[in-house]
Amino acid sequence: MAHEILSENETPLSATIDIEDGAITLHSRGGTIGSSNERNRDYADALRLILARMLNANVDLLGIWVDSAPTRNLSPADRLILAPGEFDGPFESLFTLLSRRMQKVGRSSTARTARGNSNKRIRIEVANLRKADLGRILSAREVSQGKSQRGRLSAEVLNRVTADFVRQAVFDTIDSGPDPAFGESREYDLIAGEGVRLPPKAVFGRAASLALGFRVLPRHFSAGEGELSFKILRAAGFQIVPKGQAEPEARELSREDLFWAEGDLKRVSHLKKERARGLAAAKRAAFKREHGRLFCERCGIDPVAQYDGPEGEACIEVHHAVAPVAEMNPGHRTSLNDLQCLCANCHRVVHKLMD
Known part of the structure; x- marks a missing residue:
């Protein structure tokens, strides 16, 4: 099963590794940069993390070899790029040494370029570590079937x-x-x-x-x-x-809203601010994450229980409770703490009390 390396902040890197008892294989980088066929774009970052984490865990290294298909006809000695006694010192020095030696393995003596490939498939063998232990040391996780190898989030x-x-x-x-x-x-x-x-x-x-x-x-x-x-x-x-399309007209208040406002310009202004982009949805999401469910902050009704299903949440509305609308300057930003989740009935009562 393929694995992916997680960075220090648990971001999945675009770098595939295979883990087995006593060995790790880091797949090569390839494809056109930025294209859909690019693979293992974070190869260098993954190799640095592998070396650093193995050093920190005092892993007993048996050797690192180039394991690409074109080099498999070479002897193990000709493919070896790091011997056990060399696995010491700062990992950046090891990374540089590995990259330099990797370039030379399998490189033709008639090659026109000055440098070889330093992103080849490599195999790292260690002593006395099972697959699960290696995965834990490397902060690696299995890649599920069908998941993109480019670090896409599910x-x-x-x-x-x-x-x-x-x-x-x-x-x-x-x-x-x-x-x-x-x-x-x-x-x-x-x-x-x-x-x-x-x-x-x-x-x-x-x-x-x-x-x-x-x-x-x-x-x-x-x-x-x-x-x-x-x-x-x-x-x-x-x-x-x-791009280039004119901004859609702001959503007009419904006939029910207008009836509720009863022609009061102040009330209309208040209602429009309650319908501001993202405001109601953001309040509902934050309230639900904090309390685990939506309910009316005034009467306590649980709409899911009352209406026997999640559709009942439609009766919970968001009310601008703190900042007086008339005193708001252009560009005023409403805090979610300034808002209340109210059932439709309590919301209308509150607006009547505003009179």
Whole structure:
């Protein structure tokens, strides 16, 4: 079974290894950089981590050999790139030594390039360690069948990115700009406010980093129409449009909202702010994560129990409880702590009391 190496912050590297009792095989890097056929792009980072973790664990090394198909007709002595007595000192020195020796193995004497390949398939043999022990020392995990070898995060993991993380990522991106690893969006804009457009993949990457606790990079997920990242951004209340397309008109209040407002401009303004992009979805997500379920903060009704199913959650609405709408300046940012989760009945009562 193939494994992948996890970095110090548990980000999966794009580097496949095979683990067996007493041995590790690091697959070669290959394919065109940046293309769909690129494989094991984090080869160098993975090799550094393997060496460092083996040194820290005082692993008894038996040797490291080049194990690529073109070199298997060579003797073990001709493929050896690190002997047991050389496994000492800082791992960066070992990495440099391995890379230099790896370039020479199997290299033709008539080769035109000055340097050989330093990203070859290699086999590392150790003494007295079972497969499970090696996996633990290396912080490696099995790659499930059908999983991309490029470190893609599964749908189960990406679905941990809830609306509150998306909303915070939008604010952070407005304040400090997108993560430089993502660059500018070429096809789509996320509408973050009047005149504010952000690259949707960069926003989702920041939201995922907040939700998962490690830096999520472009290679960890896909973006575009039909992709889960776009579905999560839209479910959080944000619109995504093709570049150059005019910003869609803000959603109008429903006839029921207008009846509820009774023509009061202040009430209409209040309701529109409660419908602000991402606000209600973010509050519901944060409330549910904190309490494990949605319920009315005023009367305590549990909508799932009351209506015998998750559809009952539709009756929980989000109310702007703290900051007076009339006193809000343009660009005011509402804290989720300023909001309440109320059932529809209590919400209407509260708005009547506002009169």
